[in-house]
Amino acid sequence: MAKPALSPEAIAAKLVSFIAECEGIPPGDVRVEGLQPMAGGASRELWSLNATLPQRSLELVLRRDPPGRSDESDRGLEFELLRAARAVRVPVPEVHWCCRDARVLGSPFFLMERVAGETIPRRLLRDPEYAKTRENLVSQMGAILARIHTLDWRDPALSGLAVPPEGTEPARTEVMRLAEAARTFAAEPHPVLDLAERWLLERIPATRRRTLVHGDYRVGNVIFDTEGVCAILDWELAHVGDPVEDLGWFCVRAWRFGNDDRAAGGVGDREQWLNAYGEAGGDPVDREALRFWEALGNFKVALVFIQQAHTFLSGRVPSLELASLGRRTAEAEAELLHLMEEGS
Amino acid sequence: MNDQPDAPTLLRAVEGFLEHQVVPKLNGPARYHARVAANVVAIVAREIxxxxxxxxxxxxxxxxxxxxxxxxxxxxxxxxDALRARNEELAARIREGKADRGEWRRAVVAHLRETVDAKLAVSRPPRQGRS
Known part of the structure; x- marks a missing residue:
């Protein structure tokens, strides 16, 4: 049984002694205030708080696994990834302290800098005040991604990363996993997905170089302001694999947030996107490999919509939003048909 | 037979109420969910x-x-049920590789395009584009 949730006051008190212990200072020298839940992912809890230490006052975010679910995640790895990313000048929140077990707050957590800015992608893509951010977005995101792909994933600190065994084709395994899951969760047949599965399996690209893959690199996972992108977030899906996976995921239709004719994140086209990546030192990208990964990404999105509808239909979560998302499967199917037939 | 207004007309009245009377009075998640509700009601009207x-x-x-x-x-x-069974049959033939290439693939793709377009015509709000 899960223990009752800690109150914000209890969390703050525990953080005071945790921070004091990490810093080797008396708990009386640490103050933690203003603990408030932040809107965030369903799988991780986010809290904003302010910490005062001798000579330092920090605006922080607490990122914590929901208690009882710590077995399937690794806050420690995410902490190390953020640290490693910062070391190669990828804009990310500065990380401060990490607790890899359940000892302090009932589940693993870490504390990082609270980066000021906006995260709602529709604002980035539409609001006049972000015109300059939009203008530079493709080149900035391409350059940052090229740096992410230079990260040394063999660094012992990152040993928790999933690495596909040598000689395997992880893309093939992934296509088969997605297709099987779609058939399991869908309440009705989806011939488009069966067609896409065949198409993808015929086109498994050769991975030229294995790199760190962010795993969820898109316009919805950044903090931005009126000047540009301030931080890349959500590293929990990072793994080792084909760098083109990130390039393709960025172009997936759902991440254009309605600007469907602009493939690269709803702001640019694929040529600009690959150029930005290449100019910043990224490897040359084969267009067919990009098309494969982009199609695989749209397949993944179709599966997410199907699973969200399934969660509603199973009666577990009576959410109107989840229910309505089931009907968006058709958008991903339309994009898959488009990608398969483009130029054939 | 029921009296007028018919079901789609009633649903559009609910959509209008949500959109024009409810959404503007709300903030944050409630505002968002009221929008989703208006959208869902419109989907049902288009489906009928x-x-x-x-x-x-x-x-x-x-x-x-x-x-x-x-x-x-x-x-x-x-x-x-019969439509579902026919779609299952189509999916099975696709999985056997019968639509990998050639004339039948072109026919299958054309059919699937029309099917997906029909789904989108119901699910997607026509005025604010695709999202």
Missing amino acids: ETEESHWAAEWERLGGLLGEQTSPPDSRDAYR
Whole structure:
């Protein structure tokens, strides 16, 4: 049984002694205030708080696994990834302290800098005040991604990363996993997905170089302001694999947030996107490999919509939003048909 | 037979109420969810209006592809089950590789495009573009 949730006051008190212990200072020298839940992912809890230490006052975010679910995640790895990313000048929140077990707050957590800015992608893509951010977005995101792909994933600190065994084709395994899951969760047949599965399996690209893959690199996972992108977030899906996976995921239709004719994140086209990546030192990208990964990404999105509808239909979560998302499967199917037939 | 207004008209009245009376009075998650509710009500209205013709067209195309033109069942439930069975048959043939290339692939793709377009015509709000 899960223990009752800690109150914000209890969390703050525990953080005071945790921070004091990490810093080797008396708990009386640490103050933690203003603990408030932040809107965030369903799988991780986010809290904003302010910490005062001798000579330092920090605006922080607490990122914590929901208690009882710590077995399937690794806050420690995410902490190390953020640290490693910062070391190669990828804009990310500065990380401060990490607790890899359940000892302090009932589940693993870490504390990082609270980066000021906006995260709602529709604002980035539409609001006049972000015109300059939009203008530079493709080149900035391409350059940052090229740096992410230079990260040394063999660094012992990152040993928790999933690495596909040598000689395997992880893309093939992934296509088969997605297709099987779609058939399991869908309440009705989806011939488009069966067609896409065949198409993808015929086109498994050769991975030229294995790199760190962010795993969820898109316009919805950044903090931005009126000047540009301030931080890349959500590293929990990072793994080792084909760098083109990130390039393709960025172009997936759902991440254009309605600007469907602009493939690269709803702001640019694929040529600009690959150029930005290449100019910043990224490897040359084969267009067919990009098309494969982009199609695989749209397949993944179709599966997410199907699973969200399934969660509603199973009666577990009576959410109107989840229910309505089931009907968006058709958008991903339309994009898959488009990608398969483009130029054939 | 029921009196007027009919079901789609009533649903559009609910949509209008949510959009113009409820959404502007709300903030944050409640505002967002009221928008979702208005959207869902509009989806149902469009589905009621188009279901008969969409099903008939899909039934006919599937019959052409699978080589067996029959009349659809009379009851709505049986019709739905029969459509699902035909789609399962199509999916099975695709998985066997029969639509990997050639003439039949082109026919399957054309059919799937129309099927997906019909789904989008119901699910997607026409005025604010696709999202």
